[in-house]
Amino acid sequence: MGLLSLALLLTHLFTDWLDPVVSKLQVLTTPFYKVVNTPGDLYRWGSDSMVSREELEQQNATMKAELAILKRKLQQMGALAAENVRLRQLLNSAKIISDRVLVAELISVSPDPLLHSVTLNKGIKDGVYVGQPLLDAHGLMGQVTEVGDHQSRALLITDATHALPVQVNRNGVRAVAEGVGDLYRLELRHLANTVDIRKGDLLVSSGLGQRFPVGYPVAEVMSVSRDPGQPFAKVDVRPKAQLNRSRHVLLVFSEEQALNNPGFLDKGAAGGSDQSP
Protein backbone atom coordinates (compact mmCIF):
# COMPACT_ATOMS: atom_id res chain seq x y z
CA MET A 1 0.00 0.00 0.00
CA GLY A 2 2.88 2.31 0.82
CA LEU A 3 4.50 1.51 -2.52
CA LEU A 4 1.23 2.16 -4.30
CA SER A 5 0.88 5.61 -2.77
CA LEU A 6 4.53 6.36 -3.46
CA ALA A 7 4.04 5.37 -7.09
CA LEU A 8 0.92 7.55 -7.28
CA LEU A 9 2.80 10.43 -5.74
CA LEU A 10 5.79 10.21 -8.04
CA THR A 11 3.55 9.92 -11.09
CA HIS A 12 1.69 13.04 -10.12
CA LEU A 13 4.84 14.93 -9.19
CA PHE A 14 6.91 14.25 -12.27
CA THR A 15 4.41 13.64 -15.06
CA ASP A 16 1.12 15.23 -16.05
CA TRP A 17 -0.69 11.94 -16.72
CA LEU A 18 -2.87 12.33 -13.67
CA ASP A 19 -3.96 15.92 -14.32
CA PRO A 20 -7.18 15.06 -16.19
CA VAL A 21 -8.08 12.55 -13.46
CA VAL A 22 -7.52 15.14 -10.77
CA SER A 23 -9.60 17.74 -12.55
CA LYS A 24 -12.45 15.24 -12.87
CA LEU A 25 -12.15 14.13 -9.25
CA GLN A 26 -12.44 17.71 -8.04
CA VAL A 27 -16.20 17.24 -8.24
CA LEU A 28 -15.91 15.02 -5.16
CA THR A 29 -14.61 17.89 -3.07
CA THR A 30 -17.55 20.24 -3.68
CA PRO A 31 -19.89 18.72 -1.05
CA PHE A 32 -17.12 19.03 1.56
CA TYR A 33 -16.69 22.73 0.88
CA LYS A 34 -20.47 23.17 0.91
CA VAL A 35 -20.80 21.58 4.35
CA VAL A 36 -17.81 23.35 5.80
CA ASN A 37 -18.96 26.74 4.51
CA THR A 38 -22.46 26.35 5.91
CA PRO A 39 -21.80 27.99 9.33
CA GLY A 40 -20.14 30.99 7.67
CA ASP A 41 -22.89 31.31 5.08
CA LEU A 42 -25.56 31.09 7.79
CA TYR A 43 -23.78 33.78 9.78
CA ARG A 44 -23.54 36.04 6.73
CA TRP A 45 -27.16 35.39 5.84
CA GLY A 46 -28.16 36.21 9.41
CA SER A 47 -26.19 39.40 9.56
CA ASP A 48 -27.49 40.38 6.11
CA SER A 49 -31.13 39.82 6.89
CA MET A 50 -31.18 41.17 10.43
CA VAL A 51 -29.92 44.65 9.76
CA SER A 52 -31.91 47.56 11.02
CA ARG A 53 -33.50 49.99 8.61
CA GLU A 54 -31.31 52.90 9.75
CA GLU A 55 -28.19 50.89 9.16
CA LEU A 56 -29.27 50.01 5.65
CA GLU A 57 -30.17 53.60 4.91
CA GLN A 58 -26.84 54.77 6.21
CA GLN A 59 -25.02 52.15 4.16
CA ASN A 60 -26.99 53.19 1.11
CA ALA A 61 -26.06 56.85 1.64
CA THR A 62 -22.35 56.10 2.00
CA MET A 63 -22.39 53.89 -1.06
CA LYS A 64 -24.13 56.58 -3.11
CA ALA A 65 -21.54 59.12 -2.03
CA GLU A 66 -18.73 56.72 -2.87
CA LEU A 67 -20.29 55.99 -6.25
CA ALA A 68 -20.52 59.67 -7.03
CA ILE A 69 -16.85 60.18 -6.18
CA LEU A 70 -15.77 57.19 -8.25
CA LYS A 71 -17.93 58.30 -11.18
CA ARG A 72 -16.30 61.73 -11.13
CA LYS A 73 -12.91 60.03 -11.27
CA LEU A 74 -14.12 57.85 -14.12
CA GLN A 75 -15.15 60.88 -16.16
CA GLN A 76 -11.59 62.12 -16.03
CA MET A 77 -10.32 58.62 -16.71
CA GLY A 78 -12.30 58.43 -19.95
CA ALA A 79 -10.70 61.59 -21.25
CA LEU A 80 -7.26 60.47 -20.08
CA ALA A 81 -7.61 57.04 -21.65
CA ALA A 82 -8.63 58.59 -24.97
CA GLU A 83 -5.69 60.96 -24.78
CA ASN A 84 -3.38 58.06 -23.96
CA VAL A 85 -4.61 56.13 -27.00
CA ARG A 86 -4.02 59.17 -29.25
CA LEU A 87 -0.53 59.72 -27.88
CA ARG A 88 0.29 56.06 -28.32
CA GLN A 89 -0.92 56.24 -31.89
CA LEU A 90 1.42 59.17 -32.41
CA LEU A 91 4.25 57.04 -31.08
CA ASN A 92 3.18 54.08 -33.21
CA SER A 93 3.13 51.77 -30.23
CA ALA A 94 0.67 49.01 -29.50
CA LYS A 95 -2.72 49.80 -28.06
CA ILE A 96 -3.32 49.00 -24.42
CA ILE A 97 -6.12 46.52 -24.52
CA SER A 98 -8.81 46.55 -21.93
CA ASP A 99 -9.24 43.22 -20.21
CA ARG A 100 -12.49 41.44 -19.61
CA VAL A 101 -13.07 40.04 -16.16
CA LEU A 102 -15.20 37.36 -14.58
CA VAL A 103 -16.26 37.68 -10.95
CA ALA A 104 -15.65 34.52 -8.93
CA GLU A 105 -16.08 33.59 -5.32
CA LEU A 106 -13.61 31.78 -3.08
CA ILE A 107 -15.09 28.57 -1.77
CA SER A 108 -12.06 27.32 0.08
CA VAL A 109 -8.56 28.23 1.16
CA SER A 110 -6.07 25.36 1.32
CA PRO A 111 -5.79 24.25 4.95
CA ASP A 112 -2.21 23.14 4.32
CA PRO A 113 0.02 25.88 5.78
CA LEU A 114 2.77 25.10 3.28
CA LEU A 115 0.53 25.58 0.29
CA HIS A 116 -1.01 28.94 -0.52
CA SER A 117 -3.82 28.10 -2.86
CA VAL A 118 -7.51 28.86 -3.05
CA THR A 119 -10.48 27.17 -4.70
CA LEU A 120 -12.84 29.25 -6.84
CA ASN A 121 -16.42 28.53 -7.84
CA LYS A 122 -15.82 28.95 -11.58
CA GLY A 123 -14.45 26.29 -13.92
CA ILE A 124 -14.07 25.22 -17.54
CA LYS A 125 -17.78 25.79 -18.10
CA ASP A 126 -17.26 29.48 -17.35
CA GLY A 127 -14.24 29.72 -19.63
CA VAL A 128 -11.57 29.59 -16.93
CA TYR A 129 -8.22 28.30 -18.21
CA VAL A 130 -4.94 27.24 -16.63
CA GLY A 131 -2.63 30.19 -16.17
CA GLN A 132 -5.39 32.75 -15.94
CA PRO A 133 -4.50 35.70 -13.69
CA LEU A 134 -6.51 36.28 -10.52
CA LEU A 135 -7.09 39.72 -9.00
CA ASP A 136 -8.94 41.23 -6.12
CA ALA A 137 -10.00 44.84 -5.68
CA HIS A 138 -6.55 45.84 -4.45
CA GLY A 139 -4.07 44.00 -6.61
CA LEU A 140 -2.82 40.83 -8.21
CA MET A 141 -3.55 37.65 -6.24
CA GLY A 142 -2.31 34.68 -8.22
CA GLN A 143 -2.94 32.41 -11.16
CA VAL A 144 -5.15 29.44 -11.94
CA THR A 145 -3.32 26.10 -11.77
CA GLU A 146 -6.04 23.45 -12.02
CA VAL A 147 -9.44 23.67 -13.66
CA GLY A 148 -12.39 21.40 -13.03
CA ASP A 149 -15.81 21.62 -14.64
CA HIS A 150 -17.32 24.00 -12.12
CA GLN A 151 -14.44 24.93 -9.87
CA SER A 152 -10.80 25.74 -10.18
CA ARG A 153 -7.75 26.08 -7.99
CA ALA A 154 -5.43 29.05 -8.02
CA LEU A 155 -1.92 29.44 -6.64
CA LEU A 156 -1.37 32.67 -4.70
CA ILE A 157 1.63 34.89 -5.39
CA THR A 158 2.89 34.27 -1.84
CA ASP A 159 3.30 30.51 -2.33
CA ALA A 160 6.91 29.43 -1.98
CA THR A 161 6.87 28.01 -5.50
CA HIS A 162 5.51 31.15 -7.15
CA ALA A 163 7.40 34.04 -8.75
CA LEU A 164 6.22 36.83 -11.00
CA PRO A 165 7.90 39.59 -13.01
CA VAL A 166 7.26 43.09 -11.67
CA GLN A 167 8.50 46.60 -12.19
CA VAL A 168 8.77 49.63 -9.94
CA ASN A 169 5.99 51.99 -10.88
CA ARG A 170 8.15 55.08 -10.23
CA ASN A 171 11.04 54.33 -12.57
CA GLY A 172 10.39 51.05 -14.33
CA VAL A 173 13.14 49.01 -12.65
CA ARG A 174 12.38 45.36 -13.35
CA ALA A 175 12.54 42.58 -10.81
CA VAL A 176 11.12 39.20 -9.93
CA ALA A 177 8.87 38.98 -6.88
CA GLU A 178 9.08 35.58 -5.23
CA GLY A 179 6.74 34.12 -2.67
CA VAL A 180 8.33 32.84 0.53
CA GLY A 181 5.35 31.02 2.03
CA ASP A 182 4.30 34.00 4.16
CA LEU A 183 0.95 35.59 3.36
CA TYR A 184 2.20 39.10 4.14
CA ARG A 185 5.58 39.09 2.48
CA LEU A 186 7.25 38.66 -0.91
CA GLU A 187 10.93 39.00 -1.71
CA LEU A 188 12.70 40.63 -4.62
CA ARG A 189 15.63 38.43 -5.45
CA HIS A 190 18.86 39.30 -7.26
CA LEU A 191 18.46 43.05 -7.13
CA ALA A 192 21.85 44.81 -7.15
CA ASN A 193 22.82 47.04 -4.21
CA THR A 194 22.92 50.11 -6.45
CA VAL A 195 19.42 49.77 -7.88
CA ASP A 196 17.13 52.72 -7.28
CA ILE A 197 14.38 51.29 -5.11
CA ARG A 198 13.13 52.67 -1.83
CA LYS A 199 10.60 52.10 0.87
CA GLY A 200 7.05 52.89 -0.24
CA ASP A 201 7.60 52.18 -3.94
CA LEU A 202 4.68 50.53 -5.70
CA LEU A 203 5.44 47.41 -7.73
CA VAL A 204 3.19 46.67 -10.69
CA SER A 205 3.12 43.61 -12.91
CA SER A 206 5.42 44.09 -15.89
CA GLY A 207 3.79 41.56 -18.19
CA LEU A 208 7.18 40.17 -19.18
CA GLY A 209 6.31 36.59 -18.30
CA GLN A 210 3.48 36.71 -20.86
CA ARG A 211 1.19 35.43 -18.17
CA PHE A 212 0.03 38.40 -16.14
CA PRO A 213 -1.38 41.53 -17.77
CA VAL A 214 0.68 44.72 -17.54
CA GLY A 215 0.18 47.36 -14.91
CA TYR A 216 -1.78 45.74 -12.10
CA PRO A 217 -0.50 46.64 -8.62
CA VAL A 218 1.31 43.73 -6.98
CA ALA A 219 3.05 44.93 -3.85
CA GLU A 220 4.51 47.79 -1.90
CA VAL A 221 8.13 47.93 -0.80
CA MET A 222 8.34 47.65 2.98
CA SER A 223 12.08 47.65 3.58
CA VAL A 224 15.30 47.75 1.63
CA SER A 225 18.53 46.74 3.34
CA ARG A 226 21.78 47.20 1.49
CA ASP A 227 24.67 45.33 3.04
CA PRO A 228 27.95 46.01 1.20
CA GLY A 229 29.10 42.52 2.19
CA GLN A 230 26.25 40.93 0.31
CA PRO A 231 26.05 40.73 -3.46
CA PHE A 232 22.38 41.71 -3.59
CA ALA A 233 20.08 44.06 -1.72
CA LYS A 234 17.47 42.45 0.51
CA VAL A 235 14.08 43.85 -0.43
CA ASP A 236 10.94 42.90 1.46
CA VAL A 237 7.63 43.78 -0.11
CA ARG A 238 4.05 43.40 1.05
CA PRO A 239 1.37 42.17 -1.36
CA LYS A 240 -1.28 44.77 -2.23
CA ALA A 241 -4.03 42.18 -2.60
CA GLN A 242 -5.79 41.24 0.61
CA LEU A 243 -4.92 37.60 0.30
CA ASN A 244 -6.80 36.36 3.33
CA ARG A 245 -9.68 38.83 3.31
CA SER A 246 -11.03 38.91 -0.21
CA ARG A 247 -14.00 36.68 -0.85
CA HIS A 248 -14.97 37.99 -4.26
CA VAL A 249 -12.15 37.90 -6.78
CA LEU A 250 -11.74 38.71 -10.46
CA LEU A 251 -10.49 36.39 -13.17
CA VAL A 252 -9.00 38.35 -16.05
CA PHE A 253 -9.38 37.29 -19.67
CA SER A 254 -6.57 38.89 -21.57
CA GLU A 255 -7.45 39.51 -25.19
CA GLU A 256 -4.40 37.67 -26.52
CA GLN A 257 -5.50 34.50 -24.78
CA ALA A 258 -8.93 34.90 -26.25
CA LEU A 259 -7.47 35.33 -29.72
CA ASN A 260 -5.32 32.22 -29.33
CA ASN A 261 -8.27 30.16 -28.15
CA PRO A 262 -11.42 31.35 -29.88
CA GLY A 263 -14.44 30.36 -27.87
CA PHE A 264 -13.23 31.82 -24.60
CA LEU A 265 -15.04 35.04 -25.32
CA ASP A 266 -18.39 33.40 -26.02
CA LYS A 267 -18.09 31.07 -23.06
CA GLY A 268 -16.97 33.78 -20.67
CA ALA A 269 -19.79 36.07 -21.72
CA ALA A 270 -22.29 33.59 -20.33
CA GLY A 271 -21.07 34.11 -16.75
CA GLY A 272 -21.38 37.22 -14.66
CA SER A 273 -18.72 39.06 -16.62
CA ASP A 274 -18.43 42.75 -17.21
CA GLN A 275 -16.17 45.18 -18.98
CA SER A 276 -13.52 46.85 -16.90
CA PRO A 277 -12.44 50.33 -17.95
Added chain:
Amino acid sequence: MALIKAHNRWVIPLTYIVALLLCVFPLVYEGRWLRPEFLALVVIFWVVRMPQQVSMTLILAMACLQDLLEGGHLGQHGLALVAVAYLALLLEARIKHYVMWQQALVVLFMVMAHQLVDNWVHSFQGGAAANLEFLMPAFTSAMIWPLVQMGMERLRLRLRVS
Protein backbone atom coordinates in the same frame (compact mmCIF):
# COMPACT_ATOMS: atom_id res chain seq x y z
CA MET B 1 -8.85 -16.94 15.06
CA ALA B 2 -12.59 -16.73 15.27
CA LEU B 3 -14.24 -14.73 12.56
CA ILE B 4 -15.82 -11.54 13.91
CA LYS B 5 -19.22 -10.76 12.50
CA ALA B 6 -19.38 -7.35 10.93
CA HIS B 7 -21.72 -4.99 12.73
CA ASN B 8 -22.28 -1.31 12.00
CA ARG B 9 -19.04 -1.04 10.05
CA TRP B 10 -20.38 1.95 8.12
CA VAL B 11 -19.43 4.03 11.14
CA ILE B 12 -15.75 3.80 10.19
CA PRO B 13 -15.98 5.60 6.82
CA LEU B 14 -18.38 8.06 8.41
CA THR B 15 -15.81 9.04 11.03
CA TYR B 16 -13.22 9.43 8.25
CA ILE B 17 -15.56 11.82 6.45
CA VAL B 18 -16.14 13.84 9.62
CA ALA B 19 -12.37 14.00 10.19
CA LEU B 20 -11.92 15.26 6.61
CA LEU B 21 -14.53 17.95 7.20
CA LEU B 22 -12.61 19.07 10.28
CA CYS B 23 -9.43 19.02 8.18
CA VAL B 24 -10.79 21.63 5.76
CA PHE B 25 -12.78 23.71 8.23
CA PRO B 26 -11.67 27.32 7.75
CA LEU B 27 -9.28 28.63 10.41
CA VAL B 28 -7.77 32.06 10.82
CA TYR B 29 -4.40 32.48 9.15
CA GLU B 30 -2.58 32.93 12.47
CA GLY B 31 -3.84 29.54 13.66
CA ARG B 32 -2.71 27.67 10.56
CA TRP B 33 -0.17 25.51 12.37
CA LEU B 34 -2.49 24.65 15.25
CA ARG B 35 -4.87 22.42 13.33
CA PRO B 36 -4.56 18.81 14.56
CA GLU B 37 -4.31 16.07 11.93
CA PHE B 38 -7.81 14.74 12.53
CA LEU B 39 -7.70 12.08 9.84
CA ALA B 40 -4.48 10.63 11.28
CA LEU B 41 -6.02 10.55 14.76
CA VAL B 42 -9.13 8.74 13.55
CA VAL B 43 -7.01 6.27 11.58
CA ILE B 44 -4.86 5.57 14.65
CA PHE B 45 -7.99 4.98 16.74
CA TRP B 46 -9.51 2.45 14.36
CA VAL B 47 -6.24 0.65 13.69
CA VAL B 48 -5.61 0.26 17.41
CA ARG B 49 -9.20 -0.80 18.19
CA MET B 50 -9.88 -3.05 15.22
CA PRO B 51 -6.53 -3.96 13.63
CA GLN B 52 -8.03 -6.89 11.69
CA GLN B 53 -11.01 -5.02 10.32
CA VAL B 54 -9.78 -1.64 9.07
CA SER B 55 -9.19 -1.40 5.36
CA MET B 56 -5.91 0.08 4.19
CA THR B 57 -7.43 0.71 0.76
CA LEU B 58 -10.11 2.84 2.36
CA ILE B 59 -7.47 4.76 4.31
CA LEU B 60 -5.54 5.39 1.12
CA ALA B 61 -8.70 6.52 -0.67
CA MET B 62 -9.51 8.93 2.16
CA ALA B 63 -5.96 10.27 2.07
CA CYS B 64 -6.30 10.91 -1.67
CA LEU B 65 -9.53 12.75 -0.99
CA GLN B 66 -7.65 14.87 1.54
CA ASP B 67 -5.04 15.64 -1.12
CA LEU B 68 -7.79 16.78 -3.47
CA LEU B 69 -9.33 18.92 -0.74
CA GLU B 70 -6.08 20.55 0.27
CA GLY B 71 -4.71 20.86 -3.24
CA GLY B 72 -1.64 18.74 -2.62
CA HIS B 73 -0.23 16.05 -4.86
CA LEU B 74 -2.16 12.80 -5.07
CA GLY B 75 -0.62 10.29 -2.68
CA GLN B 76 1.04 12.88 -0.48
CA HIS B 77 -1.17 12.25 2.52
CA GLY B 78 -1.55 8.65 1.40
CA LEU B 79 2.11 7.98 1.99
CA ALA B 80 2.06 9.72 5.37
CA LEU B 81 -1.13 8.02 6.52
CA VAL B 82 -0.04 4.56 5.44
CA ALA B 83 3.14 5.12 7.44
CA VAL B 84 1.08 6.13 10.47
CA ALA B 85 -1.26 3.16 10.04
CA TYR B 86 1.73 0.82 9.82
CA LEU B 87 3.25 2.27 12.99
CA ALA B 88 -0.10 1.96 14.74
CA LEU B 89 -0.43 -1.64 13.57
CA LEU B 90 3.04 -2.42 14.92
CA LEU B 91 2.31 -0.85 18.29
CA GLU B 92 -1.39 -1.61 18.68
CA ALA B 93 -0.91 -4.44 21.19
CA ARG B 94 0.94 -2.06 23.48
CA ILE B 95 -1.06 1.11 22.87
CA LYS B 96 -4.24 -0.68 23.93
CA HIS B 97 -2.87 -1.12 27.44
CA TYR B 98 -1.29 2.28 27.85
CA VAL B 99 -2.86 4.93 30.06
CA MET B 100 -4.04 8.07 28.38
CA TRP B 101 -0.92 10.24 28.67
CA GLN B 102 1.27 7.44 27.38
CA GLN B 103 -1.08 6.99 24.43
CA ALA B 104 -0.90 10.73 23.77
CA LEU B 105 2.89 10.50 23.76
CA VAL B 106 2.82 7.68 21.19
CA VAL B 107 0.33 9.65 19.11
CA LEU B 108 2.69 12.63 19.28
CA PHE B 109 5.47 10.62 17.68
CA MET B 110 3.21 9.01 15.10
CA VAL B 111 1.79 12.34 13.95
CA MET B 112 5.35 13.69 13.90
CA ALA B 113 6.21 10.90 11.47
CA HIS B 114 3.14 11.90 9.44
CA GLN B 115 4.30 15.52 9.31
CA LEU B 116 7.86 14.49 8.41
CA VAL B 117 6.65 12.50 5.40
CA ASP B 118 4.31 15.33 4.43
CA ASN B 119 7.10 17.90 4.63
CA TRP B 120 9.43 15.62 2.70
CA VAL B 121 6.92 15.56 -0.16
CA HIS B 122 6.60 19.34 0.02
CA SER B 123 10.38 19.60 -0.25
CA PHE B 124 10.15 17.92 -3.69
CA GLN B 125 8.48 21.05 -5.01
CA GLY B 126 10.71 23.45 -3.09
CA GLY B 127 7.95 24.39 -0.67
CA ALA B 128 9.25 22.81 2.52
CA ALA B 129 8.77 24.53 5.87
CA ALA B 130 11.55 26.94 6.77
CA ASN B 131 11.83 25.74 10.37
CA LEU B 132 10.43 23.14 12.71
CA GLU B 133 6.99 24.75 12.95
CA PHE B 134 5.64 22.00 10.70
CA LEU B 135 5.76 19.71 13.76
CA MET B 136 3.22 21.89 15.63
CA PRO B 137 0.19 19.83 14.48
CA ALA B 138 1.77 16.81 16.20
CA PHE B 139 1.58 18.58 19.57
CA THR B 140 -1.98 19.79 19.10
CA SER B 141 -2.96 16.31 17.91
CA ALA B 142 -1.46 14.74 21.02
CA MET B 143 -3.29 17.27 23.18
CA ILE B 144 -6.63 16.55 21.57
CA TRP B 145 -6.07 12.75 21.50
CA PRO B 146 -7.75 11.98 24.89
CA LEU B 147 -10.88 13.80 23.70
CA VAL B 148 -10.92 11.99 20.35
CA GLN B 149 -10.16 8.64 21.94
CA MET B 150 -12.87 8.86 24.59
CA GLY B 151 -15.49 10.25 22.22
CA MET B 152 -14.88 7.62 19.59
CA GLU B 153 -14.68 4.80 22.10
CA ARG B 154 -18.09 5.83 23.41
CA LEU B 155 -19.43 5.93 19.85
CA ARG B 156 -17.95 2.52 19.11
CA LEU B 157 -19.48 0.92 22.21
CA ARG B 158 -22.85 2.60 21.71
CA LEU B 159 -23.15 1.36 18.13
CA ARG B 160 -21.36 -1.93 18.86
CA VAL B 161 -19.09 -1.57 15.88
CA SER B 162 -17.22 -4.78 15.21
